[in-house]
Amino acid sequence: MKKLLIGIACLASLSAVAQNREIAFKEADWKTQLATAKKENKIIFFDAYTSWCGPCKMMAKDVFTKDNVADLFNQTFLNVKYDMEKGEGPVLKDKYEVSAYPTYLFINGDGEVVHKIVGGMSAPEFIAEAGKALKPETTTFGLAKKFNSGDHSQATAVAYLEALEKAYEADKMAAVAKVYFDELPKASLLEAANWELALKYLNNPAAQSFSYLYANKGELEKKYGADKVNMYFKNTMSSSVYSIKRAYTKKTDLKAAAEKATAIRKLLSTGTDYSKPLLAQLDLTEFAAANKWDKFVSKVDVVWGDEDFKNKAGFVIGAANDVVSSGPAQYYKHALRWADQIERNKPDLFANIQLADLRKRTLKKQGKTAEAEVMANKAQDLRKEAAQKGQMTPPMMKD
Template sequence: MKKLFTGIACILALSASAQDREITFKEGDWKTQLAAAKKENKIIFFDAYTSWCGPCKMMAKDVFTKNDVADLFNGTFYNVKYDMEKGEGPALKDKYDVKAYPTYLFINGDGEVVHKIVGSMSAQEFITESSKALKPESTAFGLAKKFNAGDHSEATTVAYLEALEKAYESDKMGSVAKTYFDGLPKTSLLEARNWELVQKYLNNPSSQAFAYLYANKAELEKKYEASKVNQYFDMTFMMSVYAVKRSYEKKADLKAPKEITAAIRKLQAARPSKSSASLLAQLDLIEFAGTKQWDKFTAKVEAILADASFPRRNDLVITAANDVVTAAPANYYATAEKWANELQKTANDFSNIQITDLRKRILKKQGKTAEAEAMAAKAMELRKEAGKKGQMTPPIMND
């Protein structure tokens, strides 16, 4: 009997250890890791994470500890991980343009990224996506070489666009889609297959193909579901305006954003949409803020605020007020406070929370810490009350 129990105990111990495998990460500075990986002729698996990232923790706990995941990575890749906010992390974040967490990079011995994955996923999906790094020609980076060398076939282009989408490279995706669709015969853009691909990938209003489709919007509405046609154009314009704003805020190369801005203005002038006034106002405000023309910025907001029928008036003014607090000189804070007072008169619960958050940010910028904390507590209470009513609440603005 004793031998039986001993045997069972050994089996259970072996079973437990068999289920205990996980990705093993090497430690050391980046230069040393890169040299070691090159010596071993292995692709580096680079886990770019932060200590506060929930999805990063989930992947480490629930995916990296799966046997099939551990076996693939420990047997195939040279595994490293860096907190993007500590030590070498910030420099590596900039070097490899990490924008979201978790980001998983696959890097060859020469320090070149051959594959990239962004976001959390199941173990099986993680294995599938990671395995693509072993065939670099099928990754976004390998497909880029084919596309840039002149292979603009549908097969190569769609594979490249799909890879860019999974890598959260929306700006690059827009540039590739523009090149591809602008190279097609214009009338073919109205065909079902191309219209399907356009809706998924063509997000650049400066594209000639986009201009042709917008000019033929009525024809598209006859052939396809009108609501989806309108949704595509409305969403593309809106997201493009946000992209332009991000470029100004990052002080990036403004050549492409300025082309997009000019295209939106031209298209909206030729064929105004329901959102024309709002789109054009946003573009004006983005340009004024980006070029530090704060007097023109405030005058534009005052005009919007004075027009009670202006489309998306409250959203535009609240966003503009937050932009003032974020980037304008301190003497403009009082103007933002004045806008908040005016909006407060007719604010619904959602806007009221936004205005309270705005007041908190103004107080904090003014060094009134106690008042800012009290305003933050008030905003939290308003969120709780809205939650009890089953209402949506706005995200909390960073200070």
């Protein structure tokens, strides 16, 4: 009995220290890290994080400290991490187009990204993704090379689309999905297997395959349910409208953005319950890109006067922030005017926080620092009130 108790005590002791290893990160400037990776013939595991990112902290605490994770990464990769808001972080953020956190990049000694994943995940998932980074044929880079060389088989296309989804590369996924689904026989798109793949990956309204599905919406509704079908089309076109806005703002992929915009206008010409806000947002995006701010302001005024426009307060607040972010200073007064109009309609707490943030940003850009500080304090107080009530709060926008 005594031996048994001793044995149990030893097992408990071993269990307590079983998870005592963690990923070891090397500290050095980026140029040195690349040189080391090349010399040692290793792939760099690059943890792109921020100090405020919750999932980043979860991964560091619960996944990086697993012995099997630590052993794999410490033995296989050159592990580095950079805060994307400090030191070299902002430059590396732009260089590697990091837009969400955490982002995990696997980079060779030449500085090329061979694999990329975004977001928190379990230890087994993390290990599986790291394993893909070690096999050229399963990396995002390798799958891209294979697909772009003409291998458009379902196995290659789906693997590539899945990798792009995990890498948070919606625009690249849209381009690949367009090629793959447009090559399928049209009638086959209505079959269950292809429909399920379309639901997951076909996010491009400019694709002929998407137009075919939209034209056969009635048949899809009968086979798969109206709610599911309509939600797919609504979400796809909504996310595409904002990808168009992002493209115009960054001045990248403008041809693809224009193709999407033309397709959405054509598809929504018959009208749906979500046509009006999406078409209005397209108008504003194109006016802003062309510096036609008078037309931008007039369009927002039309929206505000439309009694049938859904969630127009949120739409107008978004438009006002766009004016403050990108418009000439003489148009800031319209942002404040719209804020006054919305406030007179007694908005909810969420919108009131947005209005306080909007006024703070506008006043600060106008050089009215004292008034901007008042609005900043008001926004802070409203956020505290929302927290006490257990209500969601809007994200804070940069000044």
